Amino acid sequence: MLDVLIIGGGPIGIACGLKAQKAGLSFLIIEKGCLTNSIYNYPVTTTFFSTSERLEIENIPFTTLHAKPNRAEALEYYRRITLANALPVKLFEEVTEVKQMQTGYSVTTTKDKYDVKNVIIATGFYDVCVNLDIPGEELPKVKHYFTDPHYYAMQKVVVVGASNSAIDVALETFRKGAEVTLVVRGPEIGPRVKYWVRPDVINRIEEGTIKAYFNSALKAVRADEVDIETPEGPVTIQNDFVLAMTGYQPNFSQLKKWGLKMDNDLLIPTYNPETMETHLPGLYLAGVVCGGLNTHLWFIENSRFHAEMIVNDIVAKK
Template sequence: MKTDSAFDVVVIGAGPVGLACALEVQRRGLTVCVVDKGALVNSLIGYPTNMEFFSTPELLEIGGYPMTTLHYKPLREDALDYYRRVAFAEKLTLRLYERVTGLEGEQGSYEVVTEKGRIGARSVIVATGFYDIPNYLRVPGEDLPHVTHYYKEPYAHADQDVVVIGAKNSSAKAALQLLRAGARPVLVVRSEEISQSVKYWIRPDLVNRIKEGRIGCLFNTTVQRITPTTVEVLTPDGPRTLPAQHVYALTGYHPDFRFLTALGITCQSDAAQTPTHNADTLETNRPGLYLAGTVCGGLNTSRWFIENGRYHAQLIAARLAGEAAPSLPEVLQPVQL
């Protein structure tokens, strides 16, 4: 397959951090292409409708462009519009809906292999995040059509029994929205309480709705089987069967480790399966191949987010341009949630 174009840098992933990497590289006079298997900021498109970010606008900004919003904290729609406008304003070269399948060659003469061709690159940056691969329950019935690992909006579930599996932010918000849209939500939680990491303005609301009995909740409980109409669980008091017209298994997500392996990136043997990279330069075990953003943390998906991951762009771009490492704020340290 012939290489149909060549750039100084190819960025894999068109999310906020990938776009930040591309514009920082381009501003240093290097040619760059952003390639993604899906849409521009594809993960944000998959977020719940009208989702409110936990961060204020200035923490989500890239490239010095101000993010404007009518709200104290931006909504999903604000961010989608913002990152599109930044990408267009910078005239970034985008190759969307083009899945990368491998990486051949070496630093200075890489070829990014995609389903549509090959893209030449002296260096490559991987900013693929973690939102594409759910943490599966691995129980019978998980593949049924009424079971999903992504929550969008509650309105289709009015007057329906809905089981929500999990007890962190996404599960908490889903259960509250489902209740207020007329559904009958029940939370299934492995631990003994709602996670303390749930945001401080969400957790009391959920806890109080559980106390009122308006949201059902089973603690220290695991899912054993899902049928077309029920969820079978094991509680401390024994087995129970819950009615369910829909099931949201909001059990988190993880990076695509098979994809990282296909690129030649090894992972550490720690609990997080951290992809091998130099913490100071973000270069992986393959010279000229870099990581940026959430993917750096492996299974520890709360280690990096847009707020601090966007600064990876400056570190990598400076290195590729032969500049001294920039002085960065303390926010570059991992986010503690």
């Protein structure tokens, strides 16, 4: 029986694995996609908010060309750590059931079954998008994930949202030759937008190279046009693609299925903030999954410390 099974092969799952290894625990990391699957699915042009040293785990230096690393550098860093430390990781294997037993947990995946004493859930929040729930959202032209701006060159693009991801998408597609329209639910660009990016998008809007509808909502999508509800009334515009940067959330149905409790409107799971243990003995949370719908609460830089808290508690009990 393993001491620990870690669900999620992202930076926090890897950090938990390093701590478990250092403590002499037997453990396994299970990841439903590729290693650091969420980072892999970031846009290819992504640059992190944080500086490289704030993304480091287990004091392993993260050397980059610039102060703030990009997607490729992050993938390289976490992959090298995993390989250099021979962390036991099973990729493209999804956990389907976590069942509490008398002496731990039985964890079933799409490929195998494991009996373990402790489970750490480090699944993040990037795999479930927040839907618009409007007619036409199922059309292939509607994207909730963004990869490369070149794909949208010379196309009429509607970007929904006003936070960092939406503003980055709007600016990047605009600079690759797309005709960009922003649809913003609030009265202005989001307050959390990076301070060096905010003036850029505001200037593009003021000069008219990016069209923006504030206090507005996308109401319907069709093959070659969309409907927008604005303060001046409904507007229909020609459109080739909709990039709905409306955010992501943890897989709440999965967490509930595994027995976790969520007691408030933000669906924040209940756990002990000193040990990260949930109400289920031996079942822990790590990383951004702890924040529920408040996905701005936890990041790599402030949740990497969860690994030490969890492993220390497991060792103390052992």
